[in-house]
Amino acid sequence: MIVKLGYVAMSVELQNASPSQTMTFAQFSKIKDREAAIRKLERIAVSNINNCLRLLKHNAGNQIHFFRLSSRLIPLANHEELPDWDYIKPLKESLKEIGDYLKEHPMRVDFHPDHFVVLNTPNKDILSNALKTLVMHKKLLNGMDIDSEHRCVLHTGGGYDDKEKALEQFIHNWGYIPPSIQTMIMLENDDTTFTVKETLYLCEKLGIPMVFDYHHHLANHEEVEWQEDWERIVNTWKTSPLPVKMHISSPRSEKEYRAHADYVDPEMFLEFLHKIKGSVPEIHCMIEAKQKDAALFKLMEDLQGRQEIKIVDQSSFVVE
DNA sequence: GCCAGTCAAGTCCCG
DNA sequence: CGGGACTTGACTGGC
Numbered sequence: 001m002i003v004k005l006g007y008v009a010m011s012v013e014l015q016n017a018s019p020s021q022t023m024t025f026a027q028f029s030k031i032k033d034r035e036a037a038i039r040k041l042e043r044i045a046v047s048n049i050n051n052c053l054r055l056l057k058h059n060a061g062n063q064i065h066f067f068r069l070s071s072r073l074i075p076l077a078n079h080e081e082l083p084d085w086d087y088i089k090p091l092k093e094s095l096k097e098i099g100d101y102l103k104e105h106p107m108r109v110d111f112h113p114d115h116f117v118v119l120n121t122p123n124k125d126i127l128s129n130a131l132k133t134l135v136m137h138k139k140l141l142n143g144m145d146i147d148s149e150h151r152c153v154l155h156t157g158g159g160y161d162d163k164e165k166a167l168e169q170f171i172h173n174w175g176y177i178p179p180s181i182q183t184m185i186m187l188e189n190d191d192t193t194f195t196v197k198e199t200l201y202l203c204e205k206l207g208i209p210m211v212f213d214y215h216h217h218l219a220n221h222e223e224v225e226w227q228e229d230w231e232r233i234v235n236t237w238k239t240s241p242l243p244v245k246m247h248i249s250s251p252r253s254e255k256e257y258r259a260h261a262d263y264v265d266p267e268m269f270l271e272f273l274h275k276i277k278g279s280v281p282e283i284h285c286m287i288e289a290k291q292k293d294a295a296l297f298k299l300m301e302d303l304q305g306r307q308e309i310k311i312v313d314q315s316s317f318v319v320e
Numbered sequence: 321g322c323c324a325g326t327c328a329a330g331t332c333c334c335g
Numbered sequence: 336c337g338g339g340a341c342t343t344g345a346c347t348g349g350c
Contacts, residue, residue, distance in 0.1 A: 010344085022345055024327050072344080076328095115342080116329035126330070158331055192332090259342090326347075333340075 002282045003273065004243075004316045006066025006108070007289075007296045014058045017051045019070040025079055038082070042090045045074040049094040053101060060105040063314040064296070066245075066284050071113045073140065078132040088139050095143030102144065108242065108284060109144075110151040110186075111137050119177070120157035120170035127173055134181050141184075150240050152184045153211050156194040156202060163193070167202060174206055182206075188247065191216040191258045196229050203236045210236045213247040214272055215288075219258050227275055234279055244280050248272075249288040262290040266302035274308075277319050 010018060021044050031037035052069060059067050077087045088095075102109070117130045134152065141148040160166050174182065188211040189199040196210075196217055203210040210233050217226055237244045248269060252259040264287055276283070289295030296315060303309045303317060310318040 018345075020344060022328085024346080026327070027346085070344095072328095114329065116331085118330065121330080123330095129329090160331085322350095324347105324349090327345090328343100331341090334338090335336105 001277045004284050005296050006286045007293045008068045009070040011293045017054045019048045019052045020072040022075040048073045066108045099145035112153045118157040148184045153186045155190040159193045186211050191219040209240050215249040243282040245284040248285045263295045264299045273319050
C-alpha cells in the first residue's frame, strides 16, 4: 500500500506566501469610493492566487503531491452587499496559470470550505449562502481547469437537538443541490456532532465519498472500534476517479483533545496504517497540524528507518 | 514591533 | 431569547 501525505493551505517554510489575505466588510465599508474598494478586493484575491501558485511550486519542489487549497482566496466573494461583483473575471489569468502549472506538475488539490457551509440547515437563506460558497469553489476549479469531481470536503452540519431529523434534513436539502455541485462534495465525520456511522449513512444513501478523520473519530464516536466501518468507507470511493483520502492529526493535549497538535504522533499513525494496510492500493493522508508542511516533513523523518516502511520520496512511502 | 483585541460565519451553550 | 464561546488566520490599534 502506497501512502501519500498532503498538508493544508499554507506553508510555515515559505515566507510571505499567505493565500488567505483578507479584507473584512467593515474595512471595505470605510473606503468611500466603492469601485476603488472593489479593486482592492481584487488585488488581494490576485495576490492570494499568486501565493497559491508559489505554494504549488514549493510542493512540487519538495515532492508533495497532495494539497488543500485555501477556501479564503477571494475576500467577501459572496457578501450580500456585493451581488454585482464578478469576482472571477479579474482572476482568470492567475487561475489559468495554476491550471497550466498543475498540468506540468500533477498534484491532487482540493478544498475544505469553512464550517459555516451547512447543507443540512432548515433555514433557506443559510442553505442558499452555502450553495453560493460552493458555486464559488466550482468556479475556482473551473478557472484552474480542474475536474471538480470530489474536490470539496464538508461536514454534515448541525445537530439541531435531533440528529436523526438533522440527517433527514440533509437528504431533503440534497435534492435542491444542482448535480454539478453534488459531485464536488465529500463528507467528513466531525469531532462534536456526526460520527463515522452517521456520516456513512448519508454517504451510502447519496453516493458521496467519505473522508475518514481519525482524530475526530477518537473525539466523537458511539463505539471507538472503527475497523468494521473501514470497508464501508472504502466502498464509498468505488465510483470516484480519485484514491481514498483521509485526515490525520493528533490531539494537542488531553485537556484540549479536539485541537490540533503542532505535529503528528508517528506511533499513532503507524498503528493506524497497520490496521488498514492491504485494504487499498493507495491512500492519501491529509496532515492537519499546526506546523503544516513542517509537520509533514517531520513525520516522514520519524518514519524513516522503520522496518515496515519503504520511503518512496519526500512525501510518500510504502507500508508492508 | 509586539500583544491584545477584532473580524467573519453558523451552531452551540449558558443564563 | 439574547448574548457570548467556539475556530482560524489575518489584520488593526494601542503603546
